[in-house]
Amino acid sequence: MPDHFHALLTPGDGTSLERAVQFIKGGSAKGIRESLNFRFPVWQRGFSDHRVRNSEDYELHMRYLNQNPVKKHLVATAADFKWSSASGAATMDDVPQGLKPLATSAAARHG
Numbered sequence: 001m002p003d004h005f006h007a008l009l010t011p012g013d014g015t016s017l018e019r020a021v022q023f024i025k026g027g028s029a030k031g032i033r034e035s036l037n038f039r040f041p042v043w044q045r046g047f048s049d050h051r052v053r054n055s056e057d058y059e060l061h062m063r064y065l066n067q068n069p070v071k072k073h074l075v076a077t078a079a080d081f082k083w084s085s086a087s088g089a090a091t092m093d094d095v096p097q098g099l100k101p102l103a104t105s106a107a108a109r110h111g
Contacts (some may be wrong), residue, residue, distance in 0.1 A: 005067045010053070010096050021047050054100040 011020045028058055029042035052058045062085075069081040078086035 006064065007066060008058070008061060010093070016044065034086060052096075052099065055095075058099055 007024070009017065009020055011017050025043045025047075032038055032042050050061070052061060065079040066084055066086040069075050069084060070078055075081045078084060079088065081087060082089060
């Protein structure tokens with residue numbers, strides 16, 4: 001996205017989400033300032049977060065992230081956005097373990 005980014009992050013042991021975002025924003029800001037001779041702040045302060053609760057929530061957020069450039073009319077398909085995981089250009093980590101499966105209703109279980 002030209003003015004923001006979305007990411008699904010699973011910080012490692014001993015790294016808080018805040019610290020992980022600080023690494024991303026700090027490192028990229030340094031590179032942007034150096035390559036573009038940019039003297040103003042690159043990122044706004046803070047960030048928004050959402051804890052992914054279960055596998056359905058994970059899938060919902062992955063679809064949102066992948067479709068965001070399409071909805072903003074930047075590309076025709078999610079795979080066309082080269083900075084997206086949907087493009088296939090990046091190696092993705094496995095889906096986080098421990099996500100609760102989608103709950104099924106009693107009617108669905110008993111068919």
